[in-house]
Structure formats: structure tokens, C-alpha cells
Amino acid sequence: MMPEEILVNFTPCETRVAVIKNGILQKIDVERSRNASITGNIYLGVVVRVLPGMQAAFVDIGLERNAFLHAQDLVPSQQKIPGLQQSDPKADIASLLAEGQRILVKVVKNPMGRKGARLTSQISLPSCNLVYLPGTDGMRVAQSVQDPECRERLLQRLKEAVGNSSADGGFILRTAGVSASVDDMQSDIRFLTGMWDRMRRKASTSEPPALIHQDFPLSVRTVRDLAWENIEKVRVDSREMFEQMHQFLQEVKPGVLDRIEHYPDASPIFDLYGIEDEIQKALNRKVMLKSGGYLVIERTEAMTTVDINTGSFVGRRNLEETIFRTNLEAAAVLARQLRLRNLGGIIIVDFIDMAVAEHSAQVMRTLEHELSRDENKAQVNEMTALGLVEITRKRTRESLEEVLTEVCPSCDGRGSRKSRLTTCYEIFRETLRTARAVDAQEYLIVASQPVVDWLQGEEAAGLADLEAVIGRKITVRAKAGYDQEQYDVAAM
Ligand SMILES: [Zn+2]
Structure with a gap:
């Protein structure tokens, strides 16, 4: 690597x-x-609503929105904190939680948009080599270690480290900790159990909702x-x-x-x-490829679409070869862009149609290989006859765009706005409506400078026609700060 x-x-x-x-x-x-981010924070919360139909509960942890706890994330509470009740994982949520009950929870997902934070009642505390699961038992090795012999050796090492300590609770050896010695693990155990002791003391003396531990x-x-x-x-x-x-x-x-x-x-x-520069580029829709082609990455609320294009001129003779090379480069660049932009959920990639089956297969292999190095698991589905590939990538945090940008107020995120001509015609209709509703000597149109210029230039004849139709004088005035789509029509 x-x-x-x-x-x-x-x-x-x-x-x-x-x-x-x-x-x-x-x-x-x-x-x-x-x-x-509040992910990883631990709170003493209060159950405010139990939803048996959804097998979930809302918990007040002191944030603007109540946080969400699903039954599957509600583990037996053996946390040994005075005042906290025990629960059984197989039972119905309504029998596990009651409104007003105190519960120690960890945030697993930040609040996003209108959604509150997502919680688990399984407290897990990571350090470099280990994750500590107080209140559970058992030792495990991270699933990413696949070789059975290696797993067994690591498990023995972990057991030795835990055995030498007075810690109770479960431990997981992290992927990052596979080369840790018994001594290294013991440092982690001391650190983690010390942290848990402090948290337990704080939880037993706090009034909910309270932040018990900040990551x-x-x-x-x-x-x-x-x-x-x-x-x-x-x-x-x-x-x-x-x-x-x-x-x-x-x-x-x-x-x-x-x-x-x-x-x-x-x-x-x-x-x-x-x-x-790279950060700037990661906010653009268009990503240029060395081969002359480019990607267009577009995000909608439901999914991300990626369109792959060849450069402007492609000779007929080498067309298939150019398309193949462009798709191949695009597959590698796309994997990096998904990481960089932190895009999750459904991603639809529109590769350029390839005539040679082996070419398609190789593009897919490249895409899968590049995505396999991703720490956010991505699943790639087969290419359809139209050259579309659907990727689902685990969504863990907000995208780079969500973190760094805000919706453009001029176009409300559409990326385009009404033309000056469209606004002029809207103004004409509004003036007619006003004239029919309110009889006045004069009508005043207030609009942005570009629209006023248009009304008095290109559309001067239209404005004169309108005056003739309503039989009244129309005055036009520019207003600074008005957006191109913004205007007022008043009877004077
Ligand atoms: Zn805009």
C-alpha cells in the first residue's frame, strides 16, 4: 500500500x-x-416518546431536535449506573423503555437537515488499538482481519492483555491495532477504563439531559x-x-x-x-480528465448522477479506443471524487457506451478495485445495457458541498434563473391585473436594473403597447438590491 x-x-x-x-x-x-460533529458524544437522556409501531423512541439529549433510538440499537443495559434500568434485547420496545426513563446513549449519526441525531444505547469507546464495550462481555477481532490463523493469534494477544488487567466489559481489537503488542493493548485498556470510570461517576450525579462525554x-x-x-x-x-x-x-x-x-x-x-485548489475543484460540477474527456457530477436530493463525456473532437477511427480510455480514467477519478466530496447514498454513473464487451468488463473491474480501497463501503451493481452503473455508498457524514456551501439565493439552487424577458412578461401581466383591479392615473413598475434596461430598451415597444391598452401612464424605476426575478407593480 x-x-x-x-x-x-x-x-x-x-x-x-x-x-x-x-x-x-x-x-x-x-x-x-x-x-x-456530535457523533461519538455520550449523553444522559430522557425518553420522551415511545413509538411501538416503529419499534423506536425519541430521546431528549438536550439538542434542538429529539434524537432517535431504534429497538435494534437498544442493547441490554448492564451499564451499572444507579438509576438506570436493565433491559432485554428481544422484548418489545414498549416493554423496554417508558416515557420519562433515563438512558445513557451514544450518538452514532449527526442530526442532518430535519432529522434528529441517531442514537445507540451500546456505549463503545475507541482508542488507537481497541474499542471498549463496557457492560458487555467477550473479546473480538475486527472483521477486516480475515485470515483465521491471524485472527486467532490476535485474539489470544487481546485475551492476555485483558486478563492482565482488572477491566470488566468487552473489547474489540481494531483494524488499526493489528500490530499492537500486549503492552500496547494494556495502555489502551488503562486509558479506556479510566475514561469510563469518569463517565460513570458523572452520569450518576447528573440530571438529564446532560452531556456526559464529549468525543x-x-x-x-x-x-x-x-x-x-x-x-x-x-x-x-x-x-x-x-x-x-x-x-x-x-x-x-x-x-x-x-x-x-x-x-x-x-x-x-x-x-x-x-x-x-483541489478543494475548489471538488465543489465544481465538472471534473476534467487527462484524456480530454470530463465528468459532470450532479447531486439531487435523492441521488447523485455522474455523466461521462469524451472531449470535443474524437476521430472516427479510434472512437472505441478513446471511449474505452475515457471510461477507464473516469472510473478511477470517480472513486477519488466520491471520497473527496464525501458523496453517499445512490450514485448513478452513465458511462459512454462501449461496443466491446471486454472493455465494459475492464471498466467495471477498475471501478470496483478503486472503490474497494474506500473506508466507506460501496456496492457496485452490474452495468445495464445502456451503460448505467448504480453504486450505493455508505453515507456517514455530510458531503463536502453541504459542509462548505449554501444554496444560491438568486436561483434557489436551480442553477439558472428566469430570463429578463420572462420577468418583463410577468410584469406586463401583473400590470394588467393591477390596472383591472385598481383604477389609477398612473402605474409604477419597480424592478432590478437589468430588467428596467430591458423594459426601456428591447421591450420599449411592448411597454408602449401596454400603456395604450390600459390607457394610463406607466413609470418604470430601478431598485438597487432587487434580484432579476423580483419586481413590484403599484397603482399611484
Ligand atoms: Zn444561482
């Missing part, structure tokens, strides 16, 4: 983390203090969750943040300390590898 480099950029209200592989930006994470800031989460064996260097442009990361790693993963580094240069860290 190619070594990766991580760059962390800090400004007082925003932290950005870039993953670079091969000198190319692969992924970008942005966290703003105004709307920081680490993005900078520390980044070094906690990294698959370190692929990481060459982590560079941070803030001394303070560097200290935070250093302090955390010292406790649970001291072996990697020499790979984190404070970046002291005056030139912005994101100018390395042209990251700022």
Missing part, C-alpha cells in the same frame, strides 16, 4: 484534515466549532483512528494542536510519536500539494 501523509490545518474556528497519497489529495475532513476534537480523532502502518507523516500547523495530539498518543500509542510533526513554515500548509 502507498504511504500516506496527513496534513492538519488549524484556524481558530475551523480544523481541516487532508489525506495525501502519492502527492494527491484523497480525502478532506472539515470541522467547524459552530457546528462541530475528542477532529485533530485527536484523526491520530486515534489512523491506520498507522500506512502513515509516513502527520504534519500540523498549530503548536497547541500538536501538543494535544502528542499528549494523547503518549498515553496510548507512543511508538508513533516520531511521525507527528509541527509544521512551522510561514507559507500555508494547504499550499503543499495544491490542496486549496
